Amino acid sequence: MRRRDFLGAAALAPTMVRAQEFEEYRRQQQAGMEASGESFEAYKERVRAAFDDYRRQHEAAFRAFQDRVQSVWQRPEFTDRHKWVEYRDGVSVQRVVDFQGNQIRLKLPAGSEAGRARAELTDLLLEDEQTAFQRDPVSRQVEESVDGLPVDVERGSPGKEKILGGLFSRPRPERADAVRKAASLLEGASEGREPVKDEQGGDAWATTLTIPMPEGTALEQALDYRPRARELASEWDIGESLILAVAHTESTFNPRARSHIPAYGLMQIVPESAGRDASAELFGEPRVLAPSYLYEAGKNLRIGAIYLHILYHRYLASIRDRESRLYCAIAAYNTGAGNVARVFTGNTSVEAAAAALENRPAGEVYHALVEGLPHAETREYLPRVVRRLKAYRNS
Template sequence: MKILLVIFISGLLFFSYGEDDFEKYLNEFQQYKKEEIEAYEKYYKELMKEFEEYKRIVYEEFERYKKEISRYWKEPEVSTKKKWVEYSEDYKIKKAVDFEKGEIRVEIIDKKKPSKKEIAKLLMDLITEDTKKAFERDKLSRRIEKKIVKKAKHIKTAKLKRKPILMGVILDKKKPEPKNLSKAVVSLLKSGRLVEKPSKVKGEKVYAFKIKLPPKRFMRKAKEYKPVVLKFSDRYKLDHALVYAIIHTESSFNPLARSPVPAYGLMQIVPSTAGKDATKIIYGKPVLLSPSYLYDEEKNIMIGTTYIYLLYYKYLKDIKNPLSRLYCTIAAYNTGAGNVARAFTGTTNIKRAIKIINRMSPSEVYDTLIKKLPYDETKNYLKKVTKRIMLYKEI
């Protein structure tokens, strides 16, 4: 359509201005396009350098953070995709929430055994904590953000909202009354047990208190994110159950999910891959995404669903069978479209792979992916996501 419009306008200009003027116009137009391409190439090179700097900063800050933790703890436990770990300012109190296993741990390094009142206070703080407060307490993410914002010109940040992290899981209510919160903490205290362990700090011990999260935690978290998931799955004509299944498999609904790749948030967005491709659609050009941006649940799901859309409706659009295309999209979300092609051709040539895929049934495509994908992680990922899609059909 754009080409036809240019030809039409060009024809009008030819008859309006004459041959000499038309040639001048074409030269000017070609010069403009050349300058536009050169400007984008320059921008893209700058952005790639910034991505590399981002990775370097993440690695350095991870190592620095782990060293600081190691001064007090035998194992430097940090947040992962499925686990949120938070330390007090002096590193002597550790709160860990394992969303996958459904477990809360509160550990204290001290000379004397903590009272029930002290543990209750820590549990109350954890239950009422929101993403804004969590980010403010997160030394590692704040350091990474501060450094990359100074170094990068093309970066998006966000102001995090006061969205409760665990309250809906524990109480299944958005705004419970204070008396309900107190009852919940008392109930958690009764269900847990305090254990004494050796400490790395001389003259002190580790006191660990462990409790279980409710078994319906995944469904409760899924309902919390329902408005956002529906908003973007509808926008991109995606099955909402697919989006939920990917969130479940990527982070177990941990909004503060993090890995050293780096990847952040519910849908584990990697700024240099999914983030780069999705932001080109959203902002008109690729940009860097900071930790604060990707810890914002709405922005994270927006980026994740945009990337699924790109995979399903753009990169893999020529796969004719919708189910075959779905299997390939799920695998590609984890490992990239090039590695999906490897399962069928031994190369990253997507066009060649699609020709082979179109000669196969969906079950044959699935079996080939499970047998020949380059990484076991992606094979297991495909199994988990396809199984979990059915879990979220009713939401």
């Protein structure tokens, strides 16, 4: 295993310069706050309260949408890390892109006119980041609510990149391409039905179509993001293959991913942890990253890359063996540096963990993490990222 391949060129001098510039900026910010009469502790409390409010706004928006969907669907599905779910025509039409399961599921009112399935699938294939955001009631409600937060908010402008662009052979598919692709995909569909409620609350049925996507769709999606990952790898002194491996594991390259926490997008950015730390690095102070910012795929990848940089080059910098530090950084992306340190020392001190890791082979560190991390999700996460990292490095 070649360590250089994991992290790219080890441009440690630029990394040190960036860290020094950031620390100087922080000192200036703290001095400015003190001059304005706000203590640093009061500032931190204001930031913490803003992120708490962000989370509450998301929870309220999701509950309202969930109640609406459950009034019709007895077995509803919602967007998560690996699925993108949309409801159309009120909530009578359900469209699911299961990136991990490599299939699309369409659910339409029973008795829908001939051609409805193809029209819905064609529309889905042509949907871009901007349209998907406009059709997302939860994210739009959260976007409106962050106006009143007592900290700076960064917004984005989701663009015209197709969510399912990896299904097409050319970068800018036209409607005719989508019509042909929809017809081709529907040839492999299987049909079923499931119970729903009609507008009056009575019993009804929905027709379900399960549509397999071509094998290797996730890898085709990865190709769309590789140029951006390459730029970020150079800018933030981490490996292109590491960025892709983390995105694959976090979301299966679902740019519309959203967890209940909430975590957003390709790199599953949690605004109050990775988003806070990475925005402080990028802008010089913690900022709230609105859904529109995190649903821009390029910006989402950037925040994830910056957070990996922070973990590897700052939080875990005292771990001298590069390969061991890499394994710790991957695990920390999922569970936090403190939980990683706890594996080796029983407490959250990274410095103590670094001392405990002196002279331990990297392979031993890897196995200690896989066996000792506190959550099964993280124990499984590390091997998945490492396996995919090797695959992207060699592709």
